Amino acid sequence: MRITNVTDPKSQAYSSNVFLLRGEWNTLQDVNTLVDVGNDPAIVEALRMMSTGVGKKRIEQVILTHGHFDHAANLPLIRQAFDPIVYAHSAFVDADRTLEDGQMLRCGDRTCEVIYTPGHSNDSISLYCAEEKVLFVGDTPVLIRSADATYDDAFISALERICARDVATIYFGHGGALRENCNHRLEKSLQLARGA
Numbered sequence: 001m002r003i004t005n006v007t008d009p010k011s012q013a014y015s016s017n018v019f020l021l022r023g024e025w026n027t028l029q030d031v032n033t034l035v036d037v038g039n040d041p042a043i044v045e046a047l048r049m050m051s052t053g054v055g056k057k058r059i060e061q062v063i064l065t066h067g068h069f070d071h072a073a074n075l076p077l078i079r080q081a082f083d084p085i086v087y088a089h090s091a092f093v094d095a096d097r098t099l100e101d102g103q104m105l106r107c108g109d110r111t112c113e114v115i116y117t118p119g120h121s122n123d124s125i126s127l128y129c130a131e132e133k134v135l136f137v138g139d140t141p142v143l144i145r146s147a148d149a150t151y152d153d154a155f156i157s158a159l160e161r162i163c164a165r166d167v168a169t170i171y172f173g174h175g176g177a178l179r180e181n182c183n184h185r186l187e188k189s190l191q192l193a194r195g196a
Helices: 043-046 075-082 153-163 180-192
Strands: 003-005 019-022 033-034 061-063 087-088 104-107 111-114 124-129 134-138 169-170
Touching: 033 104, 043 153, 061 104, 104 124, 111 153, 124 153, 153 180
Parallel strands: 033 061, 061 087, 134 169
Antiparallel strands: 003 019, 019 033, 104 111, 111 124, 124 134
């Protein structure tokens, strides 16, 4: 699976990262997927310039990690430009299909698991691809640095489920990816969330 952050780092718009997931060879079976759509209209033109395969939709589906404006405001523009199927766990966005915890979706040339991860918001999900060992978390606070805060049982349960996966890379809604010691960092976060 090829993962490309479409967001322009020089943009002045306050926006989330927008990840395009494609297959290695852009075959007809690959499902071109956007994880979040951001708030910067410039991504529409950026997506039009990318190689996404011949004889297929440029963007076949959108998966929203949650409904906050910096992750979802471009949805009308993306719909107009590419007419994708939109998935979300949120009642606050215009989704075609509701994401369910444990649901499996084809993204690019791989299969991803939806993990319901309340913590940042009640409609937050994370997306995990076992084959690539990658985790997309949106704004879910999976890296905890202090035991000073308290966390809801549902969030701790979600973090336990994430820690049961083998994670080599974490893609966040903002900033760069984490590519080192992911499993260790997640386990440490779980200990802190439990108050240990």
